[in-house]
Amino acid sequence: MQTVKMVITGPFSSGKTEFIRAISEIDVVTTDREISSVAEREEKEQTTVAMDFGRITVDDDLVLYLFGTPGQRRFDFMWEILAEGMLGFIVMVDSAKPETFREAKSILETFRAYAPTPYVVAANKQDHPDAWQPDDMRIALRIEPEVKLLPCVAKERDSVRDVLLELLYTILEEME
Amino acid sequence: MPLQGNLRDFTATQLLNLMNLSRRTGTLFIHEGVPTGEKDAMDKEKMAPGEERARVVFKDGKLVQATLAGQKGDLVAVLGKAGKLNDQQARIIRERAKGASDKALAMRLIGANYVTQKDIVVSIQQYTLDTVYELMSWREGPFRFDESAQPDKARILVPIDLENVIVEGARRIENDEILRDSIPNLDMALKFPENPKEKFKGIHLSVEAWRVVSYVNPKNTIRQIAKANNMSELEIRRVVYGLQQAGLVDIVKPLTEEKPGAPTGGKTGKGGKTGKPRQPGPSKDVVTRLIDRIKSI
Numbered sequence: 001m002q003t004v005k006m007v008i009t010g011p012f013s014s015g016k017t018e019f020i021r022a023i024s025e026i027d028v029v030t031t032d033r034e035i036s037s038v039a040e041r042e043e044k045e046q047t048t049v050a051m052d053f054g055r056i057t058v059d060d061d062l063v064l065y066l067f068g069t070p071g072q073r074r075f076d077f078m079w080e081i082l083a084e085g086m087l088g089f090i091v092m093v094d095s096a097k098p099e100t101f102r103e104a105k106s107i108l109e110t111f112r113a114y115a116p117t118p119y120v121v122a123a124n125k126q127d128h129p130d131a132w133q134p135d136d137m138r139i140a141l142r143i144e145p146e147v148k149l150l151p152c153v154a155k156e157r158d159s160v161r162d163v164l165l166e167l168l169y170t171i172l173e174e175m176e
Numbered sequence: 177m178p179l180q181g182n183l184r185d186f187t188a189t190q191l192l193n194l195m196n197l198s199r200r201t202g203t204l205f206i207h208e209g210v211p212t213g214e215k216d217a218m219d220k221e222k223m224a225p226g227e228e229r230a231r232v233v234f235k236d237g238k239l240v241q242a243t244l245a246g247q248k249g250d251l252v253a254v255l256g257k258a259g260k261l262n263d264q265q266a267r268i269i270r271e272r273a274k275g276a277s278d279k280a281l282a283m284r285l286i287g288a289n290y291v292t293q294k295d296i297v298v299s300i301q302q303y304t305l306d307t308v309y310e311l312m313s314w315r316e317g318p319f320r321f322d323e324s325a326q327p328d329k330a331r332i333l334v335p336i337d338l339e340n341v342i343v344e345g346a347r348r349i350e351n352d353e354i355l356r357d358s359i360p361n362l363d364m365a366l367k368f369p370e371n372p373k374e375k376f377k378g379i380h381l382s383v384e385a386w387r388v389v390s391y392v393n394p395k396n397t398i399r400q401i402a403k404a405n406n407m408s409e410l411e412i413r414r415v416v417y418g419l420q421q422a423g424l425v426d427i428v429k430p431l432t433e434e435k436p437g438a439p440t441g442g443k444t445g446k447g448g449k450t451g452k453p454r455q456p457g458p459s460k461d462v463v464t465r466l467i468d469r470i471k472s473i
């Protein structure tokens with residue numbers, strides 16, 4: 001049995017758990033804990049402290065695992081461990097929270113430094129009335145034109161599927 | 177979709193860059209921040225928009241008008257600030273020209289030999305620039321860009337290229353913190369973007385910016401360029417920040433001699449800044465099977 005791994009990363013509350021939950025064939029194995037910080041509690045009641053874990057079975061010989069990183073910086077010691085051997089990674093960004101863009105860029109750079117692995121950026125929460133347009137986010141995040149920055153609504157399975165496919169196409173292009 | 181946020185997360189310089197690159201038309205409103213008592217996603221005090229502090233109007237990515245709250249910003253005020261009209265003249269003209277547009281007033285003033293057309297253009301440009309340079313120093317304040325808010329038709333619009341404004345505005349930044357945030361590592365190098373000739377057309381750089389530009393090469397680190405030009409860290413950061421925000425240079429990993437067989441970094445969309453070799457990954461067949469499976473979901 002061959003297993004491959006993709007990592008879903010991004011700032012706190014950017015939608016990583018939701019993304020994996022939307023597409024995983026198993027209930028996401030999550031290690032959420034109640035949030036201690038007041039500001040973070042306003043965003044959501046629980047946060048991922050170690051990782052989320054989802055699975056997509058391709059056939060008897062191949063399984064894709066999706067790992068979501070903890071969003072809070074104090075757990076960033078986990079990132080490099082999760083990044084080990086990944087096929088590619090997705091950086092989730094909350095399009096409606098420009099205050100997190102700088103953090104998203106910093107996480108992106110950190111992951112780029114771990115391994116020469118293909119990646120895409122998902123502009124999540126595009127259904128939110130305050131969401132920035134992907135083109136504006138590209139400029140704000142200083143994402144190079146060659147890198148895919150994709151509109152995303154992590155609670156919608158089709159949208160998540162499209163982002164995953166785009167990452168796989170990027171991986172395929174790299175191989176070719 | 178709205179374009180809104182706070183200057184503490186997205187500086188005025190970055191906003192001007194965004195307006196320039198996306199060739200925006202509309203009005204940017206900057207407000208006083210009113211604490212809401214709540215925290216934002218980064219654990220900072222959430223600010224609601226209070227009184228308007230400034231509005232800046234763009235047309236096709238060019239700056240066409242900027243006024244601070246409490247300023248009239250009409251032609252009489254502009255010429256008064258430029259020293260082309262004294263207070264008494266300004267008062268009389270205002271009384272006589274009640275209701276007239278700036279364009280109509282300009283024609284009358286030129287006809288009466290008060291000012292020349294060039295005086296008017298230069299004064300409006302300077303007024304707009306002074307306003308923008310002032311707001312570029314603001315560190316805090318909710319902003320909102322409204323595409324439907326068009327420039328006041330009564331005003332004379334003098335379009336100004338934003339690249340020069342960004343470079344000059346960055347040169348005036350006194351606060352080291354913004355610069356350190358944007359350029360944390362002086363051991364990175366600089367390279368020109370694609371079509372540099374096109375981008376540098378019409379750009380007016382300071383002597384120190386040209387000195388930096390003359391050393392732009394992925395082999396030279398920013399630190400080395402500073403040393404060669406005898407510039408302090410603050411000075412080099414200021415210049416590089418302006419050039420970068422105006423899209424005239426990109427910050428890249430310095431180019432070093434690579435051992436045969438070592439990874440070259442390849443195109444973007446791929447991680448690996450450290451040059452750490454990629455572990456042997458799955459085959460093309462595996463990726464194709466994954467694609468087929470995901471497609472079927």
